Amino acid sequence: MEHDWRLVVLGAVICLLASAVAISLFHRARAAQGRAREIWIGLDAAVGGCGIWATHFVAMLAYDPGIEAGYNIPITLLSLVLAVAILAVGLAVATLDERWRTVAAGGAIVGAGVAAMHYTGMLGLELPARIVWSPGIVASSIAFGSLFGALALVVATRGERFGTVAAATGLLTVAIVSHHFTAMGAVTLVPDPTIVSGGLTVSPRVLSFMTAVAVFAILGLSLIASILDRRAKTELHKQKVVLDTALENMSQGLCMFDADGRIMLFNERYSEMMGRSRMPLQGRLLIDVLQDLHSIGEWDGDPEEFCNALVAEAKAGHSATRIVSRNERAIRVVDQPMKGGGWVATFEDITEWQQAQEQISHMARHDALTNLPNRTLFREQLEKASRLAKRSDQLAVLCLDLDHFKEINDTLGHPIGDALLREVARRLGECVTEHDTVARLGGDEFAIVQFCSNCEPSVVSSLASLVVERIAAPYEIGGHQLVIGVSIGISLAPEDGKDPDELLQKADLALYRAKADGRGTYRFFETGMDARAQARRLLERDLRLALEHDEFEVYYQPIRDVAGGQVVAFEALARWNHSLRGLIAPNNFIPVAEETGLIVPLGEIVLRKACADAAGWPEAVAVAVNLSPVQFKNPNLVSSVKAALQASGLSPDRLELEITESVLLQNSEATLAVLHELRGFGVRISLDDFGTGYSSLSYLRSFPFDKIKIDRSFVTDLATREDSMAIVRAVTGLGKSLGIVTTAEGVETDTQFDLLRQEGCTQAQGYLFSPPRPAADVAKMLRRAPERSVA
Structure with a gap:
C-alpha cells in the first residue's frame, strides 16, 4: 500500500x-x-x-x-x-x-x-x-x-x-x-x-x-x-517482390524443400508442369502430395521410397538429374542440395529440345533427299548385323550404282534427277524385307544389307534379280519417261569376310566387274577381282607417272580417198610405251584415263603433238584427233585447241576433231556451243562411230558436221550381212544428200573396199592400207600405194 x-x-x-x-x-x-x-x-x-x-x-x-x-x-x-x-x-x-x-x-x-x-x-x-x-x-x-x-x-x-x-x-x-x-x-x-x-x-x-x-x-x-x-521490412518486401517476379517469370519450374521434404517455396510454373495446380502445396510434405496423386492414379511407384531417396541424397550433399514424363511432355528435374539441409528442385520442359536432338541425330545418320540411312548409319547397322549373325545365318552386302543416271541429271536438270532418286529409293524399299536395310551412300550409289536366317544362297540372287528388274522399269517424272538400269556388286559373309569395311570393299569390286560386263546386271565377288582391282590401281598410278615422264607417243593411220587412192588425212592415235611393260594397247589405258579424268592432260598432249607433226606434212593432208566426252567438261578445251594450232602453225582447216554421240548426250546445248565456236575459226568436226547411237539423225540436223565415220562393226560384216550393207548404203546416201564426207573405218579386205566404192563412200581407213605407225613412218605411208593398185 x-x-x-x-x-x-x-x-x-x-x-x-x-x-x-x-x-x-x-x-x-x-x-x-x-x-x-x-x-x-x-x-x-x-x-x-x-x-x-x-x-x-x-x-x-x-x-x-x-x-x-x-x-x-x-x-x-x-x-x-x-x-x-x-x-x-x-x-x-x-x-x-x-x-x-x-x-x-x-x-x-x-x-x-x-x-x-x-x-x-x-x-x-x-x-x-x-x-x-x-x-x-x-x-x-x-x-x-x-x-x-x-x-x-x-x-x-x-x-x-x-x-x-x-x-x-x-x-x-x-x-x-x-x-x-x-x-x-x-x-x-x-x-x-x-x-x-x-x-x-x-x-x-x-x-x-x-x-x-x-x-x-x-x-x-x-x-x-x-x-x-x-526499412528492413521494406527492403525485404522489395526483395520478395523481385523474387516473386523472378520466380513467376521463369521458364523453369522451381520448388524448394526443407530437410524433411516439406515444400517451402514454389512457383506457378512448377505446379503447371507437374499437374499440381488444383491441390494445396505450400507447407505440405512432398510425400503427402505424392500419396494424394498416387491415390488418383497420377503417380506411379512408391511415394515413400521415392521421397526417402530424395531426402537421403540431399543430406549426403549429392545433386541429381532425372527425366520425367508428364502429359506427353519430357521434363528434366535437377535436385540441388542446400546448406543446412533440404534441396532446390528445378523443372525444365525439354520436349522441343529432345525432338530437335532427335531430328539432328536423324539428319546426321540419314540421307536428306531419300530419308534412307546414310553411309554412317549403314556401316553401324552392318556392324550390328555382323555381330548378331550366327553360323547358319547369311549376310549379304549389295552395292548398287545407277546406269546412265548422270546423263539424265545433266540433260534434264537436278530437280528431275532428285525426283528419280527418290523413286528409286521407294522401289528399293519395296524389294526388301523388314530385316534388310537399304541405304544411300551418296550420289547415285545405294547399298542393301540382306539378313537371311537359315536360307539358301540363291535368295541373294533372287533379290539382286528383283532389284535389277524393278529399277529398269520405266519412270514417269516431270512429264518425262525415263529408263535407267542398275549394276550390283555382291559380297557374302562369312565367305568373303566378316569385317564391314572388307565386305563393302569386296562388294564394290564386284560392282566394278558388273559395270565392265555391260551394266544392268549383278556379280558376286570372286577372288580374282581383288587382283584385277590391284592391277587397275597400279595401272592408274603408272598412268600418272607416264604423264609426268612423257611416255606417250602418237601413231598415225592413213585415211585414203576411195576414188583417187591418195592419202588425204591421218588419224592420230595415242600409244603408251611403258618403261617396263613395253607398248600398252589403248583399250587397256584409255578407259582408266577417262574414269580418272587423266584423259584431259593426255588429250592435250596428243593434240599438241599431232598439230606439230601435221605442220610438216603436205598441205593437202589433214590430221584427225579424237576428243573424249570428258574433255568437253574442261572449260579450257577451245583455248587448248587454239594454243596447239598457234604453237604448231598448222592451218585450222587441216585439223579434224572427232567426237562420238556420247559427247552430245551429256549437255547438248553447251556442247553444240563449243562445237560452233571451234567450227567458227576453221576447225572441221567429224562424227565418229556413226550408227551405233540412238539419235544420230537429229544430231546431223542440229550441227553441220564436216564428216561422218561409219563404225567398223558395219564394215566388218559388209560382205556377209545384208543389214550391214543396207546401213552402209543408207549412210553414204545420207552423206551425199547433205554434202557430208563419209569415211569407213576398219577396212581390211579388197571386197570391203570394192563394195564401199560401189556405194559411193568418200574415204576409207583400215589395215588394208596400213596399221597405225609412228610419226617417222608418215612419209613412207604417203608414198605407198594400195596393194591392189600395185597389182
Whole structure:
C-alpha cells in the first residue's frame, strides 16, 4: 500500500513499450547474420536495458518509504550499465542456434539481468534506515524474472504473427514487473538515524528527470528501431517482390524443400508442369502430395521410397538429374542440395529440345533427299548385323550404282534427277524385307544389307534379280519417261569376310566387274577381282607417272580417198610405251584415263603433238584427233585447241576433231556451243562411230558436221550381212544428200573396199592400207600405194 499506483501504471506502460520494442528487435537479430546481427543485438540490449531501468525507477518513485530518501549517482548509473550488458549477453546466447533450450537459456540470462539491475539499483537507495531482505522472497523474485524471461524469448521464436508477438511482449513485461514488485516485497526498512547520506546522491525530483531522460531514450531508440525495422521490412518486401517476379517469370519450374521434404517455396510454373495446380502445396510434405496423386492414379511407384531417396541424397550433399514424363511432355528435374539441409528442385520442359536432338541425330545418320540411312548409319547397322549373325545365318552386302543416271541429271536438270532418286529409293524399299536395310551412300550409289536366317544362297540372287528388274522399269517424272538400269556388286559373309569395311570393299569390286560386263546386271565377288582391282590401281598410278615422264607417243593411220587412192588425212592415235611393260594397247589405258579424268592432260598432249607433226606434212593432208566426252567438261578445251594450232602453225582447216554421240548426250546445248565456236575459226568436226547411237539423225540436223565415220562393226560384216550393207548404203546416201564426207573405218579386205566404192563412200581407213605407225613412218605411208593398185 506504499505505492502511488498512477506511477505504477506509468512504469508498467514504459515496461510494456520497452518489451514490445525488445521483442521486435530480437526478431531482427535472429533474421540477420554476422555484423548485422551484432548491431541488432546491441540496439535491442540498449532498448531493453533502458526500459528495465526506467521501469525500476518509476516504480521506485511510486514507492513512499515515509522518510526522506536519495539515490547514489554512480551506483544508479552502474545499474543501467549492468542491465544493458547482461541483456546483450542473454540475447547473444538466445540467437546462437534454433534449439529451444539455447533460447530459454538466453531468456533466463535476460531475467538475471533484470535482477542484477534491480538489486544494484536498490544498493544506490540512501535513506536513514537499514534495509532488511527476506532471502526466500529475493530468490522468488530472481526465479520469476528468469522463468518469464525464458518463456518470453521461446514464445518469440515461434514466429512474427501478431498473437505470438503480443504473447512474448506480455511475458517479458511480466518478467520485469513481477520481479520488481516481488523484490520490493522482500524489503523491510528499520529506521537508523545514525546513517548519513553520501555526497553523490540525487533527489527523487532529479531522479524523475533522469527517468524521463531514460524514457525518452527508450522512445528515441524505439523510433530508430522502428525506422530500421520499417526499412528492413521494406527492403525485404522489395526483395520478395523481385523474387516473386523472378520466380513467376521463369521458364523453369522451381520448388524448394526443407530437410524433411516439406515444400517451402514454389512457383506457378512448377505446379503447371507437374499437374499440381488444383491441390494445396505450400507447407505440405512432398510425400503427402505424392500419396494424394498416387491415390488418383497420377503417380506411379512408391511415394515413400521415392521421397526417402530424395531426402537421403540431399543430406549426403549429392545433386541429381532425372527425366520425367508428364502429359506427353519430357521434363528434366535437377535436385540441388542446400546448406543446412533440404534441396532446390528445378523443372525444365525439354520436349522441343529432345525432338530437335532427335531430328539432328536423324539428319546426321540419314540421307536428306531419300530419308534412307546414310553411309554412317549403314556401316553401324552392318556392324550390328555382323555381330548378331550366327553360323547358319547369311549376310549379304549389295552395292548398287545407277546406269546412265548422270546423263539424265545433266540433260534434264537436278530437280528431275532428285525426283528419280527418290523413286528409286521407294522401289528399293519395296524389294526388301523388314530385316534388310537399304541405304544411300551418296550420289547415285545405294547399298542393301540382306539378313537371311537359315536360307539358301540363291535368295541373294533372287533379290539382286528383283532389284535389277524393278529399277529398269520405266519412270514417269516431270512429264518425262525415263529408263535407267542398275549394276550390283555382291559380297557374302562369312565367305568373303566378316569385317564391314572388307565386305563393302569386296562388294564394290564386284560392282566394278558388273559395270565392265555391260551394266544392268549383278556379280558376286570372286577372288580374282581383288587382283584385277590391284592391277587397275597400279595401272592408274603408272598412268600418272607416264604423264609426268612423257611416255606417250602418237601413231598415225592413213585415211585414203576411195576414188583417187591418195592419202588425204591421218588419224592420230595415242600409244603408251611403258618403261617396263613395253607398248600398252589403248583399250587397256584409255578407259582408266577417262574414269580418272587423266584423259584431259593426255588429250592435250596428243593434240599438241599431232598439230606439230601435221605442220610438216603436205598441205593437202589433214590430221584427225579424237576428243573424249570428258574433255568437253574442261572449260579450257577451245583455248587448248587454239594454243596447239598457234604453237604448231598448222592451218585450222587441216585439223579434224572427232567426237562420238556420247559427247552430245551429256549437255547438248553447251556442247553444240563449243562445237560452233571451234567450227567458227576453221576447225572441221567429224562424227565418229556413226550408227551405233540412238539419235544420230537429229544430231546431223542440229550441227553441220564436216564428216561422218561409219563404225567398223558395219564394215566388218559388209560382205556377209545384208543389214550391214543396207546401213552402209543408207549412210553414204545420207552423206551425199547433205554434202557430208563419209569415211569407213576398219577396212581390211579388197571386197570391203570394192563394195564401199560401189556405194559411193568418200574415204576409207583400215589395215588394208596400213596399221597405225609412228610419226617417222608418215612419209613412207604417203608414198605407198594400195596393194591392189600395185597389182
